[in-house]
Each structure stands twice: as structure tokens, then as C-alpha cells.
Amino acid sequence: xxxxxxxxxxxxxxxxxxxxxxxxxxxxxxxxxxAWVRQAPKKxxxxxxxxxxxxxxxxxxxxxxxxxxxxxxxxKSTLYLQMDSLRSEDTATxxxxxxxxRGYFDFWGPGTMVTVSS
Amino acid sequence: xxxxxxSPSSLSASLGERVTISCRASENINNILAWYQKKxxxxxxxxxxxxxxxxxxxxxxxxxxxxxxxxxxxxxGLESEDIATYYCQQGYTPPTFGAGTKLELK
Numbered sequence: 277x278x279x280x281x282x283x284x285x286x287x288x289x290x291x292x293x294x295x296x297x298x299x300x301x302x303x304x305x306x307x308x309x310x311a312w313v314r315q316a317p318k319k320x321x322x323x324x325x326x327x328x329x330x331x332x333x334x335x336x337x338x339x340x341x342x343x344x345x346x347x348x349x350x351x352k353s354t355l356y357l358q359m360d361s362l363r364s365e366d367t368a369t370x371x372x373x374x375x376x377x378r379g380y381f382d383f384w385g386p387g388t389m390v391t392v393s394s
Numbered sequence: 395x396x397x398x399x400x401s402p403s404s405l406s407a408s409l410g411e412r413v414t415i416s417c418r419a420s421e422n423i424n425n426i427l428a429w430y431q432k433k434x435x436x437x438x439x440x441x442x443x444x445x446x447x448x449x450x451x452x453x454x455x456x457x458x459x460x461x462x463x464x465x466x467x468x469x470x471g472l473e474s475e476d477i478a479t480y481y482c483q484q485g486y487t488p489p490t491f492g493a494g495t496k497l498e499l500k
Binding site for chain 1: 426428430432435436437438439440443444449481483484485486487488489490491492493494
């Protein structure tokens with residue numbers, strides 16, 4: 277059974293950093309691209325970043341480019357999101373998701389909440 | 395980016411009723427369209443991919459259709475476990491989602 281479990285969320289002040297993790301199991305992690313998707317309070321879902329199966333390619337939404345870094349450790353079957361220079365508008369539940377080659381996300385974690393506030 | 399417009403934003407329906415949710419893309423997305431169900435506990439589940447393909451384990455009362463810019467999700471016979479918010483998503487880069495349709499029991 278595919279499982280994705282995020283951790284690392286919490287309350288952080290504007291301008292500070294936070295690193296999220298996503299532990300994957302139930303599939304060969306190193307065979308799949310992985311992604312982060314977020315949902316701000318009372319807003320819709322929003323794709324944040326994607327990393328290729330081997331970590332050689334990364335893609336970001338414009339609003340997080342230069343501030344967020346997606347990475348992975350295939351030996352540990354773990355996905356990361358390093359979030360720097362956090363802003364109030366980054367407040368959201370962050371989901372780890374597995375993208376397919378057809379552009380949809382076939383498995384999602386339960387999410388971890390990030391609140392950026394002073 | 396491709397904008398996805400979902401309607402209605404909320405919907406009240408009775409158990410057993412047929413429910414349809416619509417999604418319109420700002421340009422032709424060539425059937426690269428998925429539907430998701432998000433429950434109150436925050437869990438997100440893929441229901442349908444590539445317009446009309448049912449994800450494994452999803453009940454057959456869920457179906458999808460459409461082409462070009464216009465797509466729809468239908469639940470034929472609403473059950474209590476279907477109460478959730480539904481999102482469409484187009485699969486081009488960058489992927490974008492509709493704003494969601496909150497389905498409630500009448």
C-alpha cells in the first residue's frame with residue numbers, strides 16, 4: 277500500500293525558515309517523480325514544486341522560486357521541501373503527492389500545516 | 395498558466411440524487427484532466443484521470459466526461475460518504491486546480 281506521510285510543519289515567523297519532510301513507503305520511491313501541493317485556508321489547491329525521480333530536475337511555481345528548494349533522498353525514500361524567507365501567504369497545509377506521467381497526482385499524504393505569523 | 399473554472403462552488407443534494415460538477419479550462423487541455431475528492435479530515439483522493447478513467451478502488455457511481463475546454467464529474471446516486479469538496483486539475487505544466495465544489499447533504 278502506497279503511503280506518504282509529511283512532517284515538519286508548525287508556526288514560524290515571517291522571514292524565517294522551515295523544512296518539511298515526506299516519508300514514502302509501499303512503492304519504489306526512486307522510480308517516481310514527486311511533488312508538493314499546498315492549500316491555504318479557505319483557498320483551493322496549488323501546486324508548489326516537482327522533482328524528478330533522480331533529483332536531477334526541479335520545477336517551482338513562480339511565487340516560491342528562489343525561496344523554496346525541493347530535494348529527495350532516495351536511499352531514505354524521503355522527499356523534502358526547504359522553505360526560506362517565509363511569508364504570511366505561504367500559510368497553508370502542505371501535501372506530498374506522487375505525480376504520474378499523465379500530469380495527475382495519484383497518491384497524497386495527509387498534509388502538514390505551516391503557519392507563518394509573528 | 396491555464397485557469398480552471400469550476401461550478402458550482404457549492405451544491406446541496408439528497409442521498410440517491412445524481413450530481414454533476416463542471417470544470418472549464420481557459421484553453422483546450424486535450425482531456426488531460428483529473429478529479430479529486432477532499433474530505434473534511436484533509437485527506438485527498440484521486441477519483442478520475444484523463445477525463446474518464448476511474449482510479450482503482452473508486453466506486454463506479456463516479457464518472458467523468460468532456461473534451462476540449464469543458465469537463466464534468468457525475469455522481470450517479472449520492473451516498474453519505476461522498477460528502478466532500480471536489481477539485482478538477484489540468485495536467486499541463488504548471489498543473490492548476492479549480493477552486494473546488496463543496497458538496498453538502500440537503
